[in-house]
Amino acid sequence: MRRVELLLLLSFLLFVQGYLLGNLLPAIMAYALVIYITYIRAGFRPSVLASRHLSESMQEGRRETSRLVVKNAGEADVRITVKEKLPPGFSAETPEFILRRGEDREVRYAVIPARGSYEIRGPMLDVQDMRGLFFRNFEVDSVVRVDVYPSLERIREEAMAEENIRLAEVLKESLFGIQAPEILFLRRFQEGDETRYIDWKATARLGELIVKEFMREDEGEIYIILDAGKEMRKGIKSSKIDYASTLALVLAHALKKHRVGLVVHDDYGVLHKIDPSRSPDRIERMARVLTVPPAVAELLSVKVPDAESHRLSDAGRRFMRNILPLVRGRRGAHSGLSEAAAIPPTGSFLIFITDITSHTGELARLLAELRSRHRVLLVTPNPILFYDESKLTRDKILWLYRRYVERERLIKRLNSIVPTVDVGPSDLAEVLRKVAE
Amino acid sequence: MIGALGLLAAGVVIGNHTLIIAPLVYIISRFGRDIYLIAFSAFCIALGYTLELRTIYDLNSLVISTAIVLSAILMLDEGLTNRGPGRDEFILSAAVLTGAVIKSVLLPAIVLATVLNFRRVHSWRGAAAATISLSIVAVGFVVLRNYLGLPGTTSTQVAILGATAVLTVIPVWLMSRNEGIGWTVFELRKRG
Numbered sequence: 001m002r003r004v005e006l007l008l009l010l011s012f013l014l015f016v017q018g019y020l021l022g023n024l025l026p027a028i029m030a031y032a033l034v035i036y037i038t039y040i041r042a043g044f045r046p047s048v049l050a051s052r053h054l055s056e057s058m059q060e061g062r063r064e065t066s067r068l069v070v071k072n073a074g075e076a077d078v079r080i081t082v083k084e085k086l087p088p089g090f091s092a093e094t095p096e097f098i099l100r101r102g103e104d105r106e107v108r109y110a111v112i113p114a115r116g117s118y119e120i121r122g123p124m125l126d127v128q129d130m131r132g133l134f135f136r137n138f139e140v141d142s143v144v145r146v147d148v149y150p151s152l153e154r155i156r157e158e159a160m161a162e163e164n165i166r167l168a169e170v171l172k173e174s175l176f177g178i179q180a181p182e183i184l185f186l187r188r189f190q191e192g193d194e195t196r197y198i199d200w201k202a203t204a205r206l207g208e209l210i211v212k213e214f215m216r217e218d219e220g221e222i223y224i225i226l227d228a229g230k231e232m233r234k235g236i237k238s239s240k241i242d243y244a245s246t247l248a249l250v251l252a253h254a255l256k257k258h259r260v261g262l263v264v265h266d267d268y269g270v271l272h273k274i275d276p277s278r279s280p281d282r283i284e285r286m287a288r289v290l291t292v293p294p295a296v297a298e299l300l301s302v303k304v305p306d307a308e309s310h311r312l313s314d315a316g317r318r319f320m321r322n323i324l325p326l327v328r329g330r331r332g333a334h335s336g337l338s339e340a341a342a343i344p345p346t347g348s349f350l351i352f353i354t355d356i357t358s359h360t361g362e363l364a365r366l367l368a369e370l371r372s373r374h375r376v377l378l379v380t381p382n383p384i385l386f387y388d389e390s391k392l393t394r395d396k397i398l399w400l401y402r403r404y405v406e407r408e409r410l411i412k413r414l415n416s417i418v419p420t421v422d423v424g425p426s427d428l429a430e431v432l433r434k435v436a437e
Numbered sequence: 438m439i440g441a442l443g444l445l446a447a448g449v450v451i452g453n454h455t456l457i458i459a460p461l462v463y464i465i466s467r468f469g470r471d472i473y474l475i476a477f478s479a480f481c482i483a484l485g486y487t488l489e490l491r492t493i494y495d496l497n498s499l500v501i502s503t504a505i506v507l508s509a510i511l512m513l514d515e516g517l518t519n520r521g522p523g524r525d526e527f528i529l530s531a532a533v534l535t536g537a538v539i540k541s542v543l544l545p546a547i548v549l550a551t552v553l554n555f556r557r558v559h560s561w562r563g564a565a566a567a568t569i570s571l572s573i574v575a576v577g578f579v580v581l582r583n584y585l586g587l588p589g590t591t592s593t594q595v596a597i598l599g600a601t602a603v604l605t606v607i608p609v610w611l612m613s614r615n616e617g618i619g620w621t622v623f624e625l626r627k628r629g
Contacts, residue, residue, distance in 0.1 A: 002620035003474060010478045011602070017485045018595040024493060025502050026485035027595040031574075032506045034602040035567045036513070038609045043560020044618060075559040101559075128621060131517035132470050135619050 003133050007037055037133070044134045046127045047073040048080070048099075052142040059397070060115040060148050066092070068140070070125065071104035081126040082107065089114025098130075113148040120144050149397055185213050221276035222260045223344040224248045226290070227354035229267040229336065232381075240381040244353045245290040247379065247423070251351060252286055262286050263343050265336035267359075273343060341366055346373045356380045356410050356420075367417045376418040382407065438463065439550045440512025442530050446537035447505050455480075455487040456505065459512060466516030471623050473516045481509065493578055493594055494586050504536075504544045507551050514554060525553065562609065570605035574598065 011030040018027035050070040058064045072078055077100050084092040093109040122140030129135075186202055189209030202210040226248050232241040252260050261276035272289040274282065337359065344350055350370065356363060356378075370376050384400050384407070407422075414420040441463035448456025462480045466473040490502045529550045536543025577597060578585060585594055 001623045003623045004620045006474050015599045019592050022591040024490040025488050027598045028506050031598045031602045032510050036510050038566050039560050039563030042563035042609050043558040132621050135621050
């Protein structure tokens with residue numbers, strides 16, 4: 001029901017009351033009400049002029065200010081409510097204010113955007129008379145093309161979703177959950193054995209609990225193949241190699257019941273090799289080996305347009321990349337990975353810890369070849385999560401976002417070959433917890 | 438506020454208890470327009486049972502009835518607008534309250550307050566419609582006095598007022614139906 005309808009209904013009831021009761025006062029009251037409504041309605045002829053200003057570049061989740069300049073060109077005071085027509089995911093305040101006759105005002109209110117590119121039209125102004133009986137809508141003539149970039153926080157959250165949890169799940173499935181169906185032998189039940197492996201037929205026959213012992217596929221060795229190449233060593237405050245080294249040690253410790261070895265390589269060859277063993281001192285030996293100095297660089301992975309240019313040209317770099325390994329007596333660039341992957345015997349479980357952006361093609365080919373002989377897991381530190389927040393500017397966030405999108409495509413491509421996990425600095429605790437479970 | 442005080446003053450003059458609760462009805466406007474409309478509607482219907490005007494030709498009764506009706510409309514408008522009293526309102530309020538003591542001051546004060554209040558709307562079309570309608574009513578009642586002045590013609594007088602009200606509304610609505618004006622929806626919620 002509308003307010004005016006209520007007043008008209010009241011008029012009608014008062015007329016009926018007056019007619020039935022023979023009383024003129026309600027009729028006069030009803031007549032006055034009708035005149036009142038007519039007078040107000042006839043006087044409501046709003047005219048509002050408005051323009052809206054909105055930033056064309058925003059950051060996701062951050063409050064942006066929309067500036068609305070509005071003028072009351074009508075003959076009476078009005079009450080205005082601003083209603084934004086925004087794309088899904090956006091939210092905005094709904095300011096309400098009174099505008100006197102002839103007054104103009106600037107109204108600022110917050111808009112919280114969602115990621116993407118949008119064409120945002122002007123807001124709707126709901127203009128009411130001061131009595132709240134009538135209204136008219138005015139659409140602000142404004143179309144703004146807006147690009148909303150993701151916040152670094154959001155990039156981190158998304159990078160840590162799902163695929164990171166898969167790290168430990170994949171580990172568990174690969175190492176601890178898979179059992180060949182073939183029964184190796186039967187033995188007496190011991191404390192700690194799982195009840196699902198109880199052989200009930202044998203138990204009934206022998207009168208004591210008997211469990212099945214399966215042939216385990218993970219009797220094979222585990223190799224952690226750590227990339228200590230130039231891309232991994234980039235960084236000032238925290239390079240990927242620092243994290244990767246810690247991760248390698250954590251994995252070695254978590255897998256202490258298995259025979260775990262370590263192979264460290266750079267872009268040109270194998271630097272260190274520790275054979276698989278279960279010896280208690282293997283962690284210390286690995287730690288001594290994993291003292292790789294970081295390569296000082298402001299940015300990770302790809303150059304930015306405003307980087308310093310005292311470098312070789314693209315052609316020069318390609319030449320050096322091809323020539324230098326030959327001068328050093330190597331087979332070619334990025335042979336370190338191939339050399340490292342050739343060390344583990346067939347049937348081993350390989351955990352690659354490497355940056356996927358520096359030699360993606362070779363890595364993909366190698367993994368496709370290895371998966372037929374080994375079980376493989378690829379762990380890759382996400383450079384975006386290692387980025388120094390204090391150095392962030394709007395341009396760099398845009399650049400990071402583009403790299404993030406490219407990286408997502410790479411991860412998907414590699415995931416189709418072997419399980420691939422994208423990790424960041426804060427994933428360590430989660431990995432520890434999951435592996436410990 | 439002035440409308441509520443006018444009703445209060447009229448209640449004091451004629452000794453009607455229903456009119457004396459008008460300020461309480463006005464206070465309800467602080468809680469929301471919609472609940473205020475309901476309270477006002479109930480108040481008006483209650484007035485119809487407690488006050489009586491048999492004929493428009495009883496001038497003394499007509500004067501006090503006019504003061505009551507104008508005060509009620511003023512109270513309705515003030516409640517819907519929710520505008521705080523200004524300096525003019527305090528002066529007029531004093532004049533209206535004086536009407537409780539000096540009866541002849543009441544109607545002029547109410548009429549003046551009504552005119553000053555609705556002057557803000559700037560509705561020349563509305564003023565024209567109201568003037569024409571009132572003129573029709575006045576002329577009709579004057580011309581038909583010999584017939585409508587007889588006892589038992591109250592319902593006829595009511596019907597004439599009703600017909601005039603309808604004839605007043607229709608042209609204005611017809612003129613303004615293409616202006617894109619909507620009616621606000623009634624919903625019970627707190628103001629603001």
